[in-house]
Each structure stands twice: as structure tokens, then as C-alpha cells.
Amino acid sequence: xxxxxxxxxxxxxxxxxxxxxxxxxxxxxxxxxxxxxxxxxxxxxxxxxxxxxxxxxxxxxxxxxxxxxxxxxxxxxxxxxxxxxxxxxxxxxxxxxxxxxxxxxxxxxxxxxxxxxxxxxxxxxxxxxxxxxxxxxxxxxxxxxxxxxxxxxxxxxxxxxxxxxxxxxxxxxxxxxxxxxxxxxxxxxxxxxxxxxxxxxxxxxxxxxxxxxxxxxxxxxxxxxxxxxxxxxxxxxxxxxxxxxxxxxxxxx
Numbered sequence: 001x002x003x004x005x006x007x008x009x010x011x012x013x014x015x016x017x018x019x020x021x022x023x024x025x026x027x028x029x030x031x032x033x034x035x036x037x038x039x040x041x042x043x044x045x046x047x048x049x050x051x052x053x054x055x056x057x058x059x060x061x062x063x064x065x066x067x068x069x070x071x072x073x074x075x076x077x078x079x080x081x082x083x084x085x086x087x088x089x090x091x092x093x094x095x096x097x098x099x100x101x102x103x104x105x106x107x108x109x110x111x112x113x114x115x116x117x118x119x120x121x122x123x124x125x126x127x128x129x130x131x132x133x134x135x136x137x138x139x140x141x142x143x144x145x146x147x148x149x150x151x152x153x154x155x156x157x158x159x160x161x162x163x164x165x166x167x168x169x170x171x172x173x174x175x176x177x178x179x180x181x182x183x184x185x186x187x188x189x190x191x192x193x194x195x196x197x198x199x200x201x202x203x204x205x206x207x208x209x210x211x212x213x214x215x216x217x218x219x220x221x222x223x224x225x226x227x228x229x230x231x232x233x234x235x236x237x238x239x240x241x242x243x244x245x246x247x248x249x250x251x252x253x
Contacts, residue, residue, distance in 0.1 A: 026075045028100055032068075036077070036097045037106050041146040042130050043113050044081060044090040049127070053134045072097075083120040090120075110152055125177040128228065129161050132175060132204060135231060139253055141166055158191065160201075166252050171200035175228070179209035182216065189218035202240065204228050220244040 031054055038053065039045050047069065055065040069091065072078045077097040080089040098112040133144050143165035150159035160172035172192065192201045201223045203213075208227065224240040226249075231238050236250035 026071055028077070032072065032077070033100060033104065033106065035072075036093060036101050037108075038130075038133075039078070039091055039093050040098065040101055040110060040113065041108060041149055042133070043119070043126065043148055044092050044115070045130055046088055046090055046127060049130055049134060050091070053137070081115060081119075083123055086120075086123070108149055110149060113148070122177075125175060128177065128206070129173075129175050132173065132228075132231070133162065135235075136164060139236060139249070141253065163198075164202075166200070169199040169252075170197050171202055172198045173202050173204065175204045175206070177206050179205070179207055179213075182212065185213060185216055189216060189223060192222065193219060198222065200224060202226060204231070214241075214243045218242070 035050060035054060047066065050069060051062050051065040055062075069078065073080065075096075076094055077100070079092050079094050081092045083090060092115065093112060095112060098107065101107040129147070133146075136142070136144065141164055145163040145165075147159055147161050150163060161175045162173040164171045164173055172195070174188070192198060199222070203223065203225045204227075205213075205225060206228050210225075213225065220242045224242050226238055226240045231249075236248065236253055238249045239246045240249060
């Protein structure tokens with residue numbers, strides 16, 4: 001099997017840990033199921049996201065995660081997908097892991113995601129959205145509806161990248177990988193005015209077009225802007241800002 005991550009898999013004793021584990025029957029754990037659910041709802045993830053989300057408080061995080069994921073791949077619970085022009089591999093569900101979710105009632109009513117040939121077209125955008133989901137969960141906000149779930153359930157027509165439940169208040173998450181035209185933002189702001197169910201709309205910007213975006217017509221009680229990198233550097237103290245006010249993320253955690 002193709003090695004995942006390329007790190008040494010031997011333990012302190014020098015024994016081959018992968019071979020010892022492979023000799024034992026693979027028992028699916030609650031953490032495995034949580035990994036399946038994350039991939040199922042987000043379509044695909046990469047290895048470092050699995051480490052961050054599920055192993056970050058353990059010693060030798062990367063090695064433990066890669067050993068476990070390798071076993072899940074070998075047992076046909078996960079499979080690797082190539083990304084055109086990249087050396088990195090993505091992790092995808094299989095019929096076997098999808099069956100595990102379905103048997104537990106955790107499939108969210110979604111079919112198994114089968115990637116098209118151009119599934120990686122929005123690769124950078126998609127992975128950063130997964131990073132946001134993992135970050136918000138780490139900050140205590142784990143009620144997240146992915147774009148895939150929103151689209152397949154046809155809840156809103158044109159859907160946001162995610163909807164996050166913040167203590168009973170619904171926040172639409174829009175990750176802006178590039179700055180769009182003024183007309184695109186005007187259309188988006190008008191659309192969100194109609195959705196009274198969205199108490200917040202968070203535009204997470206990879207880059208600022210700040211001078212003119214802030215001055216457009218939107219509801220300053222609803223629409224807020226934040227810089228993607230600030231969320232990971234400042235976490236709870238990250239400022240959410242619009243043309244009238246600013247507040248730290250910690251205020252709503």
C-alpha cells in the first residue's frame with residue numbers, strides 16, 4: 001500500500017508497529033466513526049487535518065494518526081485520491097465506511113460522495129473550509145452543517161459554505177478564497193437580507209478588499225468580516241468587523 005505521510009512507523013523497541021497492529025482484527029472506534037463523518041460531510045480531507053482534529057493532544061500525534069489511517073486504508077474503510085498537479089493525497093470514504101455511518105444513523109441522509117474527474121478544482125477553498133470547521137469545533141462550536149449537506153437538502157437555494165449553530169443562533173459561513181466583484185457582494189448581501197434565520201453572516205476573507213467591501217450596503221447587525229489567518233493566529237481574540245463596529249470572537253463562544 002502507498003505510504004501515508006512518509007514518517008517512520010517503528011516504535012521505541014524497534015519493532016514494526018504496523019505489522020503488529022495488522023495482525024490484530026480491526027475494530028472500528030468512535031474516533032474512526034467521527035473521522036468517517038467529517039470526510040462524508042466535507043467530501044474529502046487531507047492527513048494533517050485528521051491529525052489536527054483527532055490526535056492533537058496525544059504524544060507522537062502524526063505517527064499515531066498515520067498508522068491508524070494506514071490501517072483504515074488497508075481495510076478498505078478509506079481510500080486515497082490524487083489531486084492533479086499536487087503531490088498531496090486526499091482521503092475519501094468507501095462503501096464500507098459509508099455503511100458504518102449508515103448503520104449508526106450518522107449518514108445525514110447523504111449518499112456516498114463519488115468524486116468527479118475535476119473534484120479538486122476548488123481544492124484550496126475546500127480544505128480551508130474544513131480548517132475552519134476544525135477550528136470552530138476546537139473553540140467549542142461543533143454544530144456545523146456543511147455545504148454538501150445544505151445542497152443535498154436544498155434548504156436555501158444558493159447555499160453558503162457552511163452554517164454554524166452558535167448557541168442556538170444560525171451563522172452562515174462564507175469563505176472568500178479570492179475577492180469578488182462589487183456586484184457579486186451586493187447580490188450576496190441582498191440575498192442574506194431575505195434569510196431571517198441567519199442571525200450572523202460571517203465573510204471569512206483570505207485577502208482584504210476592505211476599503212470598498214466595508215462601504216457596501218449590508219445589514220451591519222448581520223454581516224461581519226474576518227481575516228482567515230487571524231482566526232488561526234488570534235483564535236478567541238480574533239476581531240469580527242464591519243463598517244459600524246467590531247467584536248472579539250470570544251464574545252460569542
